[in-house]
Amino acid sequence: MWLIVGVVLLSILLIRLEVPALLKKKKIKELWLFSLMLLGGIMLTIAKVAHLPIPNPLDFITWVYRPASDMINYFLK
Template sequence: MWSTLGIVIVAILIIMAEVPSLLKNKAKRELWVFSVLLVIGVGLSIARGLNISIPNPLDVLSIVYKPFSDLLTSMLNS
């Protein structure tokens, strides 16, 4: 509970520091990217703070490229 509150407070401080300059410079695209990355980061941080298992991105790449790797291995061993 306290870790979640701390993460949200830090996110609010980051928003207060960054968003006004982005709005002043009319950097709408950068504001969208900033928002998306901040939401992803805060979500993952809260999940980590609540001890929820987060999969490793390398595991996803391994699953995607495993069939190709198996195909190359079978072609080279034939």
């Protein structure tokens, strides 16, 4: 719970610090990427704290590379 509060507070502070400067310099791309990453971060934190399943990239790597790794193990045994 405290993690969500912390992340939300940090985000508010961050938006307060970064967004006016980015808007002033008309850095729209930066603003988009910044907001997307921040939103993703907040959502993932909430999902993590609520124990919702988060897609694990290593499962994907395992799915792709398992045959290759089995082959290496077979040849080097």
